Amino acid sequence: MLRIACPYCGERDYIEFLYAGDAAREMPALSDTDIDRWTDFVFFRDDPKGEHAEYWQHQHGCRQWLKVIRDTVTHRVISVTPAIEAGLQADEDKVEVA
């Protein structure tokens, strides 16, 4: 019975959320036709013992996608951030590299 602190709605019961797995991966650019990179993104997952970044959607709440860091041993939720912020941050990083 996990409780997840939605950054918008506060701490809520897991039944309000939809789980969508590994959030460490990054989707290749849509124009990227490299099958290996897409295969990596779609199929390959780390299975860490300890901290795991994962996507949850606050499906029955604000409908925001969240990036949750959860300990796979203790089930403790370590941090929750809106996925959209993480996504924008990643975009900025990309620009800087370019």
Added chain:
Amino acid sequence: MTRQSNRLQSGGRIDRSKPLSFSFDGKTYQGYAGDTLASALVANGVRLVGRSFKYHRPRGILTAGIEEPNALVTMRGGARHEPNVAATKAELYDGLEAVSQNRWPSLKHDMMSVVGLFSKLFAAGFYYKTFMGPTRGAWMVYEHFIRKAAGMGDPTTVPDADTYEKAHGFCDLLVVGAGPAGLAAAITAGRRGLRVILVEDDAQLGGSLLEAGGDAGAGEWLQSALIELDALPNVRVMTRTCVFGAYDGMTFALIERVSDHLKEPAPFQPRQRYWRIRAERAILASGQIERPLVFGNNDLPGVMLAGAVRTYVNRHAALPGRKAVVFTNNDSAYATAADLRAAGADVSLVDVRSHISGDLRERMNRSGVELHLGCAVGRANGGRQVASVDIVPFDPARPARAAIRTRLTCDLLAVSGGWTPTLHLMGQRGAKPVYDEASAALVANTIPEGFDIAGGAAGEDGLKASVAGGVRAGEAAAKACGQDGQGAQGRPLADGLADAPEVTPITPVWQIPHPLNTRARKKFVDLQHDVGAEDLELAQREGYVSVEHTKRYTTLGMANDQGKTSNLNALGIMAGLRGQPIAEVGTTTFRPPYRPVSIGVLTGPETGLHFKPSRRSPMHDWHEAQGADFTTTGLWLRPWYFPNPGETRAEAYIREAAHVRRAVGMVDVSSLGKIDVQGPDAAEFLNRVYVNGFKKLPVGKARYGVMLRPDGIVMDDGTTSRISQDHYFMTTTTGGAGKVMSHLEFLLQTAWPDLRVHVTSVTSQWAGMAIAGPRSREVLEGVISDIDLSDEGTPFMGVRHGHAGDLPVRVLRISFSGERAYEVYTPAGYGMALWQRLLEQGKSCDMCVYGVEALGALRIEKGHVAGGELEGRTTLADMGLGRMASTKKPFIGGALAQREGMIDPDRPQLVGLELANGAGTLRAGAILCDPAARYTRAIARGGSIPEPVAPNPADKGFTPGNGSGHMGHGIGFVSSVTWSPELNRNIALGYVSGGMARKGEQIDAVFPMYDELTAVRVTSPHFVDPEGERLHG
């Protein structure tokens, strides 16, 4: 009615002004309000209450609590029949009916007790040895006997007459257990303003104080604590409630037994309530559970835990025996001896320790208790109950067989092997207790975050220490919740309480050897599963050394008491066998539930009508009134077909589908997923998620679109219309709506946060109805006045807005049936009104209403894909839609759709199928096979070649098999089937390797469940109007 022969004349917390009558095994007895079934049986001198699990040995009441392994009874009857109720926890009510279990034909004369003579058969690992490997056929022979012999109460097949509720609760502090420590903790935290929930399994608060008898100050302390508790509005007290599980996020599961103490629940009241409580902090003040001692015949009725004896005497004024032997290895049982003496019993006390405090010796002398120090009970004797015990000299440091010193006659043997703190809830959170040599108990090692322990659970002994522990824990909880104690008032709770007397340490004893010159008697460790010390020895000898292996091999601790009285004794015995300290043997894992929980209360109200919610269309009431039969898609109730009187389903849908092609029909499509896609980048967004282009779709036009999952498999399809430059209206399949919505939001919020697009589900906002058939335009024109519905005004795939009278409508000229058709949408609240107007107009146009089955028949005739074809394994090309994919722009799933396996030319592709010889049955799910494989296999086996057959599964003796001669996955499968009213024959869609290249070929459709082999012919999936001329008809 019998006299309560063992009821004390005075004392106890029973209400003698409220006599209650009850029956046990058909015989009527009397008890009082405040009794449990067990205490009332004790008061009536009933000893024998059940037969044991495997050996059918006579068993009596061992405990006074939830840990009871023996006294399980079946209560109530009929639709309230409930097996395996612990008599020790069943509050007595007038008219209570209980029967004993696991005996036949009666408790006294149990035919199955002969099992005891063959007990070797039932030793540890019996099942594994007897029924696996070469002898496993023996199971067939013995199953019936074993099932009858081994078991507990019978379940019932009658639906439960009671209702159950669920509830959510929240608090700062959850206190588990309302003994002195729990009360002190709750009051302390309550004084500081915390929201406290105090939970007590018993009907009354007080815990051990209720059983304390004449202990100094106990009664007074309890009374004033209850008064203060009552005055604290922020402390919620829940009695008859058990916290049975502790979960992540400080979530706790509780069962409140709302009506278990009543003959039946009051009107509208539930039998039980399942609580889920979120707490900031939790304090376990759950006390301790006493352990029995392990010696020969230690399971005889009349052998009872010393603490339980005290409970019966002091709380219930029921005397379990008049001539008692108390057998102990610690000080606690001395109070039992004193209380038994005070109640008028003769008492001898046997202690394995040679030395006790002078104070204790003095008290025993004063009470007239005969002491046997440095001795043990070597074995108990008796038939259906204990009649005597054999005393042997015993040195705990060097346990050895010794000659019997003396025999004491008795009718009660009170035993205490020490006390184990109740730490299950912490254990469930992963904090395993560890063995502590000093207290000879499993004690808390690490304390999980948010938890605290107090009182007996923390190893605190005596009233003063427990109260002090509760106060400390309550203060700590308040501090953790940000309450520093300012403004808290009240008397110091531990004031005036006496210090605990000097204690002689416990001497752990895990089993007593059989006396010399006597035959070995069974020494039980787990009484409920009939696991003895000798079973543990056998398991060790056979290599099941680890504690988890021993547990499963012997089933020790796996009964419904979960080994509450047996686990530590078993660990002690195993440690002895292995010559290791107990700490190194380890403990088993604690898992919820702490006590047995009925399935009914876990289900709560989610049964019958409320099994799951239904989604209903705005026109649902009309469908219902028309006698429609409904089918469920996801949670939606969709009208399946509208039978005329006497019509079968097949007759109805065939009539409906034919009617649509002949004239016109209307179907409710409100359940389709509907999503508004809005924003300056909406076109770009749709271009990325659909395989086909949407950027150039003009305003006022709709387009069929398919979206893929990122792995390249088809995810969903639907029609998307451009309402304005920046506003699209997307429809999805009924079942795919939620998935698609989350998928779109995921992409917008993770992959493309720069896109200015919002998606909103508008499924609930719109009622939808499709009007299909050659006369559809005529119907619409009669209702909608301000839209030009001519082919020029509203061409195929045109989208128009207008009105049906005063009702706003959105009209999409799209077709699923292949006929000229329109989908009409109106805000949901107007759905019924529009439906009625269309019906009214339809009367003059020969319009029928059709359901989902006819809708399916029509689309199969046209070869349109739907649920059966969009089944999570198929690619766009498999569906014959490969050319839809844009080559001018990238889209989700595009890259991985090019994987080797996805573009394999041998992949099964969409085809039409029909019966090759007009015989047999087309079934969705049938496996398509190459007939050549059948002959090859048959010839290879040297057998005859099976011909297509269709045995009737209704035939007696029919068994599913492989009469078809085919093996493996075949070359495809049948995805959808229907009777085609248009072609007047069965048709199907399916996927087959080679696809349309096989057109005209005859292949096998195999349905192994019915042992069917049907010859089918591959055809085009476009059965009706392949040129699409009717769309404009």
Added chain:
Amino acid sequence: MADALSALASVYDAGPVGVTRATPGVTLQERPARNLVQLSGWPENFDTICDRIAALLGIRVPVDCLTVTTHDDLSIFRVGPMRLWFVSDTNSTRLSEFLGTLEAKDGVVTEINHSRTVLRIRGPEARTVLNRGLPIDLENGAFPEHVFVQSVIHHIPVLVHRLASPDDTVFDVYVPREYARSFWEWLINAAEPLGGQVLEVC
């Protein structure tokens, strides 16, 4: 304009339900169809749009999710980080005019006025009834007036709004229309043990 038909039309019966009590533990009442429109904005100018709303309608736009601001008949719910619901019993011309002036670059407007059935739950046992299914702390400290949550009851997504009332505890529950009948049946069953009274639609 035609009247919208209630999703509960065929099952709604005013009168007592369950246990008889001198005063009902809870009253249940369907609220008639309301104006409900959603505005979704963009990060670059959402604050500006909110300021314009405040200036035009004289009502502050709630900053945090979970809060409601109310002025006269109009309430604004912040249902998502950049998403507002405008709820009113009567049609506000000023609001619809304002929304009509918005271009896609300012934000997008979605009519959802028929998408929800609204039920008013009121009385000393209102919290008890809701907590039979709602995993949300409804006590005063945790759930004061003018606060709402979006959560789930009996697998049904709901929005629960605590209204201001000096005398008693009042909640409005917004249920997707297609679930309304199942929710209503659940609600009646939950109210029965506490003594309920179904009031005429108002």
